[in-house]
């Protein structure tokens with residue numbers, strides 16, 4: 080395919096987690112990650128490769144009620160973002176999501192924030208409801224040993240998802256060309272990747 084990014088072979092125990100590629104985290108959104116939308120072609124290529132290999136793909140979304148505890152007007156660190164059902168909470172329109180992929184929502188409780196996809200629950204799009212199923216169980220049920228992780232933002236939800244994956248016993252590969260950071264303090268993204276490496280995760284590009 081023209082423009083396809085050539086990635087590594089997908090191992091038979093691998094799974095892909097695409098973290099929070101939502102409008103509010105992309106340029107023009109409520110909490111824009113600089114160049115956040117540049118992860119999209121890389122992650123689209125990775126998603127296609129995993130689907131072609133018959134391996135699982137999970138998308139996570141930040142999914143806050145209005146008045147969430149992480150918002151500035153409640154003393155939290157962030158402007159209101161990814162409010163349930165709003166355009167800002169929708170996936171970026173250029174992100175390709177195959178029908179086989181699963182979806183996990185997190186941060187849905189009003190008084191508790193959750194950065195990690197492993198704190199989320201599977202959304203049943205057919206029924207339009209959250210299930211009780213979590214990401215670790217979903218991955219294990221599909222024979223997953225290694226998780227590949229990309230998305231937004233390196234220093235928050237990617238970091239938390241990668242560290243939880245390591246704690247849950249998965250091998251972790253963070254896709255360096257498939258993540259971007261907020262960098263509230265300069266270097267936060269680089270430090271997050273270093274922390275993931277220091278706990279045993281790998282950081283390398285997809286392409």
Ligand code: VGL
Pocket residue numbers: 099104141157194231232233234235236237
């Ligand atoms: C995130 C800040 C607030 C993220 C979510 O997806 O990295 N960052 N909520």
Ligand code: ZN
Pocket residue numbers: 141143149160161186
């Ligand atoms: Zn959030």
